[in-house]
Amino acid sequence: MNIHQISTEPALLSLTAIAQAIAAKRVSSREVTQSCLDRIAQWQPRLNAFMAIEAEQALASADAADAALAKGKVGGALHGVPLAHKDMYYDAGKVVTCGSKIRRDFVATTTSTALQRLKDAGTIRLGSLQMSEFAYGPTGHNSHYGPVHNPWAIDHVTGGSSSGSGSAVAARLTFAALGSDTGGSIRMPAHFCGVTGLKTTVGRISRAGAMPLSQSLDTVGPLARSAEDCALLMALMAGADPEDPTAVTGPVPDYNAAVQRSMKGLTIGVPTAFYVDDLDAEVARILDETIAVFKREGAHIVQVELPDQRQFTAACQLVLAVEAAAFHKRWMIERPQDYGPQVLMRLQNGLAVPGVSYLEAMRWRGPALAAYLAAVAGVDAVIAPVAPVAAPTIAESDVGNSPDAEAVIQRLTRFTRPVNYLGLPSLAIPTGFTASGLPVGMQLIGRSFDEATLLRIGAAFQRATDFHDRIPELA
Amino acid sequence: MTRPTPKEIKAIADVAGVPVSAEVATRIANSIGPAFEGFAPVAGTLPFDLEPATFLLAQGAKTPKKAAK
Numbered sequence: 001m002n003i004h005q006i007s008t009e010p011a012l013l014s015l016t017a018i019a020q021a022i023a024a025k026r027v028s029s030r031e032v033t034q035s036c037l038d039r040i041a042q043w044q045p046r047l048n049a050f051m052a053i054e055a056e057q058a059l060a061s062a063d064a065a066d067a068a069l070a071k072g073k074v075g076g077a078l079h080g081v082p083l084a085h086k087d088m089y090y091d092a093g094k095v096v097t098c099g100s101k102i103r104r105d106f107v108a109t110t111t112s113t114a115l116q117r118l119k120d121a122g123t124i125r126l127g128s129l130q131m132s133e134f135a136y137g138p139t140g141h142n143s144h145y146g147p148v149h150n151p152w153a154i155d156h157v158t159g160g161s162s163s164g165s166g167s168a169v170a171a172r173l174t175f176a177a178l179g180s181d182t183g184g185s186i187r188m189p190a191h192f193c194g195v196t197g198l199k200t201t202v203g204r205i206s207r208a209g210a211m212p213l214s215q216s217l218d219t220v221g222p223l224a225r226s227a228e229d230c231a232l233l234m235a236l237m238a239g240a241d242p243e244d245p246t247a248v249t250g251p252v253p254d255y256n257a258a259v260q261r262s263m264k265g266l267t268i269g270v271p272t273a274f275y276v277d278d279l280d281a282e283v284a285r286i287l288d289e290t291i292a293v294f295k296r297e298g299a300h301i302v303q304v305e306l307p308d309q310r311q312f313t314a315a316c317q318l319v320l321a322v323e324a325a326a327f328h329k330r331w332m333i334e335r336p337q338d339y340g341p342q343v344l345m346r347l348q349n350g351l352a353v354p355g356v357s358y359l360e361a362m363r364w365r366g367p368a369l370a371a372y373l374a375a376v377a378g379v380d381a382v383i384a385p386v387a388p389v390a391a392p393t394i395a396e397s398d399v400g401n402s403p404d405a406e407a408v409i410q411r412l413t414r415f416t417r418p419v420n421y422l423g424l425p426s427l428a429i430p431t432g433f434t435a436s437g438l439p440v441g442m443q444l445i446g447r448s449f450d451e452a453t454l455l456r457i458g459a460a461f462q463r464a465t466d467f468h469d470r471i472p473e474l475a
Numbered sequence: 476m477t478r479p480t481p482k483e484i485k486a487i488a489d490v491a492g493v494p495v496s497a498e499v500a501t502r503i504a505n506s507i508g509p510a511f512e513g514f515a516p517v518a519g520t521l522p523f524d525l526e527p528a529t530f531l532l533a534q535g536a537k538t539p540k541k542a543a544k
Contacts, residue, residue, distance in 0.1 A: 203534070314513025321507060325493075332493050348495060349507040351488040352479050357511070357518065359527070364517050366529025370536065406506040423534060448534040 011035040012471065015081065015175040015229040022080045025069065029062035029080030029124065036082050036126060040173045042474055047149045049167040051087040051097060053127040058082055061124035075122030077236060085178035086165050087128035088135060088211035089115045098211045099131040099161070101144045101338045102331055112209025113241045114178060114220045121236045126174055129164030133343045135180055135213045136324060137161055138188050138412045139397045143340030147394050150193060151472035152438055156391040159188030159412075165223045166193035170439075171472060176224035176233055180210060182217045183320060184386070184416025187443055190223055190428035191386035194439025196458065196468060197223040198230045199416075201449045202423035203248040205234075206241030214323035215246075216362065217316065217420045226468050227429065227458030231255035234451060248449070258452035259459035264298030266380040266457060268444075274309045275384035275415055283385050286432035286440045290461075291383060297464050299457070304379055307371045312418035313410075315361040315368070319421070322358040325350025342400050349406070369422045373447060380453050382445040385415055386428050390438040419445055427454035430467040439467070477515070478508035 010018060010032045021027045037055050044050055065080030088098045090108035097103050111119070130148045132140065140148045140163030148163035150156040151171040158167045162179030166189025169177055179186040181199035190197030198221045205220040212218060222233040235256050240249040270276070270291060279287070295301055325332070328347050336344055376382055388411075397412075399405040419426045424445055431442045446454045462468050479487070481500040488495045488503075495503065511518075 201534070308516075310513050311517055314510045315517070317507070317510035318514060321510070329491070329493060345502065345506070348488075348493070348499060348503055351491050351493055351495065352484040352503045352507045353510075354479075354487065357514070360518055360521060361514060362527040363521055363525050363529075365527065366531075366533045367521075367525070369530060369533040373533065373536070403502060403505060406509075410509070423530070 009035055011039050011172050014225050015078070016226075016232055018175055019078050019081050019232070022069070023074060029065040029069075029082070030059060032080065033058050033062040033082040033124065033126070036173060039171065040126070043151065043171045043173055046154055046474070047151060047167045047171060048146050049130055049148055049164040049171070049173060050084065051128040051130050051145065051164065052095070054125060058124055058126050065122065065124060077121045077232065078118065079122030081123050081175060082126045083118065083123045083176060084126040084129050084168060084174045085115060086131050086162050086180060088131060088180060089178055090209040091115055091125070094128070096128070096211070099133045099135070099142055099145065102335055108209070110209050113206035113243055114210065114237045117237050118233070129168055129177055131164055132161035132185075133340050134328070135161040135182060135185055135211065136343050136346055138184055138409055140189070141342070141394070141398055143342070149394070150391050152194060153391065153436070154475065155393050155395070156438065157192060157394050157397055159192035159391065161185040162189045162223060165189060166195055166197070169193070169195045169223050169225060176222055176229055179221060179223045181219045181221055181420065182213045183316065183420050184413045186221050186223060187386045187416050187426060187428040187441070188412070191441035192391040192439065194430040194441070194467065194470065195223050195225060196227055196230055196430065197221065197428045198234065198451060198454070199419065199426045199428070200451060201425045203246055204425070204449060204451065205237050206244040206247040208241055208243035212327055214320045216319055216323060226462050227427065227455045228259045228462070230427070231259045231455045231459070234455070250449070253452040255452055255455055258456040261456050261460070262298060263294065263457050263460040266453070267300045267302055267378060268294050268457070269302055269304035269376055269379035269382040271382060271384060272303050272305050274306065278388055279385060280389045282390065282434045283388060283440055287383070287385055287442060290431040290442050293461060293464055294383070297460055302379065304376055304382060306375050306382070307368070309418040312368060312421045313414065315364060316417040316421035318353050318357060318361040321346075321350035322353045323350070342405055345405065365421065369448070372422055376447070380446070381457055384443055384445060386441050386443045387412055387415055390434050390440050415443070419443070424448060425451045425454055427451070427458050429458045429461060432467060478511040479504060
């Protein structure tokens with residue numbers, strides 16, 4: 001970071017760097033917020049990443065943050081930092097559409113715990129970010145508000161369901177964004193858009209005030225420009241919450257310390273099957289190159305034989321289908337015409353799963369996780385592609401509710417669903433680019449509640465590479 | 476566990492209070508069918524006293540430190 005960068009375009013700095021710069025009064029919150037708003041004005045017509053842009057309110061909040069700082073009142077670790085989040089986090093008094101027509105005018109009366117903790121740290125609101133309808137879609141299409149576009153190639157998908165989060169972070173319109181991951185919805189946009197995204201362990205971050213999709217699988221997590229930035233956000237958000245009894249009460253690790261460490265002495269597992277099968281040639285190349293960097297940075301690489309991941313995927317699908325249908329049953333009866341065709345189709349899938357089958361899938365979750373953890377004993381993290389391909393085009397993945405839609409969805413989410421079923425943490429990091437310039441990410445899959453090790457590996461990888469620092473250019 | 480037929484799905488959906496047409500039932504059968512097939516090796520094999528809460532125990536279990544291959 002240098003003064004020239006700050007004075008020209010503060011929005012290009014990392015979350016960590018800009019928070020430090022504001023706190024040190026090297027740049028004002030207004031200058032930073034205006035920089036983000038300028039980029040939003042340039043990019044939004046191309047990307048459709050924002051659901052709502054609240055420029056005047058953001059600048060007023062920035063002025064208030066600057067005034068407070070001038071009086072020596074620092075709100076927290078992210079004082080005066082402007083952010084925008086996936087439009088499913090309740091923010092009292094604000095419309096929260098959940099990417100849907102049904103909630104187009106829904107005004108939240110509470111604020112989600114994750115968002116409140118970021119506010120308590122001093123962040124200010126830029127607006128809200130687009131998403132797949134009710135977070136139920138892996139590509140970034142939205143039949144009500146249009147698709148979100150990938151800043152690296154406008155005619156390609158962003159991945160979903162945190163489509164706006166991936167697109168906006170990649171284009172440097174926000175320093176970071178909350179996403180959610182139930183079947184891959186943080187990792188897919190991170191992979192397709194070239195940003196860092198952390199799918200957290202089930203129970204690591206409170207889900208209070210976050211739109212539900214599947215109570216057993218839903219997780220809250222950040223998308224940001226680096227593992228270091230994700231660590232900063234995790235340190236603020238993780239931990240027990242009286243509003244969410246599923247949030248674990250144990251101690252929260254020091255994520256900010258973890259990202260300062262090298263990966264020397266760590267063991268990273270490479271699956272012998274499934275995650276390395278049927279990969280696009282460029283994804284396979286980048287996986288090999290990523291492993292080579294890990295070796296160079298001092299990690300020990302071993303092969304791991306994992307339990308049959310296809311069964312985890314199937315179990316995940318059964319659980320997700322039933323729980324999503326149960327949440328939506330009332331609207332499926334009263335307002336079926338107000339869903340997008342693909343989302344309604346997928347919700348209807350849940351009607352076909354008998355209660356006994358659903359409970360079998362839930363009962364098997366414990367032994368399945370135990371079997372997985374036994375298979376990776378002695379391994380700190382498993383490396384795997386997020387998806388077998390880079391971002392497809394918006395047109396070729398626009399399958400709507402056609403007969404093969406679910407097959408397309410299953411193919412894209414093949415490598416993400418097992419992690420959701422097992423409730424494990426997984427960090428997606430940018431690891432390379434295809435010859436045509438599309439980003440490719442890999443996921444580091446960790447043990448339950450061991451996000452710190454994943455962030456440590458991710459940060460060490462990012463000190464050795466520059467994929468996360470590359471910025472798409474406005475065509 | 477076998478995948479449900481469109482006729483069965485139509486009946487289940489009716490019971491659930493969200494009736495679907497025969498065409499939609501056929502589409503659902505094709506869509507969710509692979510999940511049933513994928514889970515078939517597990518279905519019907521679980522021990523009698525296995526509770527869903529064992530997931531929380533597995534989450535909190537200490538991982539043995541044996542060497543990986």
